[in-house]
Amino acid sequence: MPFALDDAGPLYQQVYRALRSEILAQSLAPGARLPSTRALAAHLGVSRNVAMLAYEQLLGEGYAQARTGSGTIVAPALPEEWPAPRAKTLRLAGSARGAEPRLSRAGARTLAIARGARLGWDIRGPRPAVDFRFGRPAFGDFPHALWCRLLGRRARKASRRDLDYGPPEGRLELREALADRLRRFRGIDTTPERIVVVNGSQQALDLVARVLLDPGDRVLIEEPHYLGARWVFAAAGVELLAAPVDGDGMRVPRRLPGQKPPRLAYVTPSHQFPTGVVLTLGRRLELLDWAARTGAFVVEDDYDSEYRYAGRRLQALAGIDGEGHVIYVGTFSKLMFPALRLGYLVLPESLVAPVVAAKALADTGSPVLEQLTLADFIREGHFERHLNRSRVRIGARRETLLAAIHEYFGDRAEASGAATGLHVLTWIRSRDGRPITSVARTALAAGVGVYSVAAYYLRPPRRSGVLLGYGPLSERQIRDGVARLAAALGGEAGMARTGGQRSGWRKR
Ligand SMILES: Cc1ncc(COP(=O)(O)O)c(C=O)c1O
16 A cells, blocks of 8 residues: 655544545545555554554545454445635625625724724733733632632532523522612612622623613713723714712713713712722712613722722612613622633613613523622632632732822822722822833733723823833832832933832821
């Protein structure tokens, strides 16, 4: 059986391809007996393993058949060849060769956002030695082994129903656990029927946009704001109106340009993203009054309020709202880990059916075993224990960060919004009081990742501010990072240690 191997790829694939072309050319006739793997291996000078793997592929694809007692034969009827790809002749309807397909308007908007904004949270770039990337939980604090045990238990005991498509609104076990927790800890008196489980807040926002917004509608967003929300609304083709954020949180402008009232307002009341300001009770009531007057919905994104270090937590807007205007969005990305992709919506009754329908169309429902495991994690008290423990640990990191900022920057830095959450917005200025340019780039060159706040504004401020996420960092890394940052900015900011000088250093 003289045939040549083509030298491309793994050896067994070369042997497989050579045999297959002999079979297709009928040099090896249908029904003919193939040599034993031992004989083939000896003939080709390859290992027997290689010959066996090549035969397995021929058997799997139907070119050969195993016969008890008579080894392997060429299949009497050959499998149909897969057609060669038609890439050269196929044209996408309405497009020139090589050009992009004609997208829907929504598709084109989405692509433009992705291109303009580096959509996604880029985790591929080079890693700085200390990365103050915000929005990440304290991975090391999560009781991973316990979670694996609970997940394993659910997987082992999974019934047929657990392995089937789940309800699009989410499994009742989880919605009950969430309703109970929201009642006890967030002052939201809801029922499981008003909760829809989603794949993180991002999907929650996307579903809300799908069911409530048409192109040309208006949406009020905080200035500055969370980009994940802005992008969803921009992709929906709405007009964005900025509501300025001051020390009391977002303020609905008294007069908005034009006649058409916004369809909805997006807010982060417990820990404004990115400034960290807490929306005061007065402003909460004003916002709800405005919603009642105009008929707008208010989307309350409560992404990290569980980490409150000082003072009392205010009741969620959804708990105060008596009129069904608030759409509450919760997520487990900060409290557990983002790859879990589980979050939930608490909806006004009138929105439950349309949102469940949109969820069903989007993905038919979130993964069931994870939902059931999360329900166990909450009901068995592990979630509260985890939060209490990690609140203490993260609180210590926060103290270290604030102390390091003070020590290395003195009154040239002002930390804002540190009472809650996992990041601090730090305003930095140079010795002569001027803003510093390219803080993030300068820091990166010194091995520190900090994130400029300018990206979160429709109209960036004159001040230089950076977001410092500290959740997953050790206290040592935090000190090292701040020291490096101070040294890197030394030229412009003159960051010598200032010892005990407190003026201008404020914790809010
Ligand atoms: C304001 C805000 N909302 C929500 C999220 C979480 O999004 P998700 O639940 O989709 O992971 C983040 C994450 O950084 C955030 O900053």
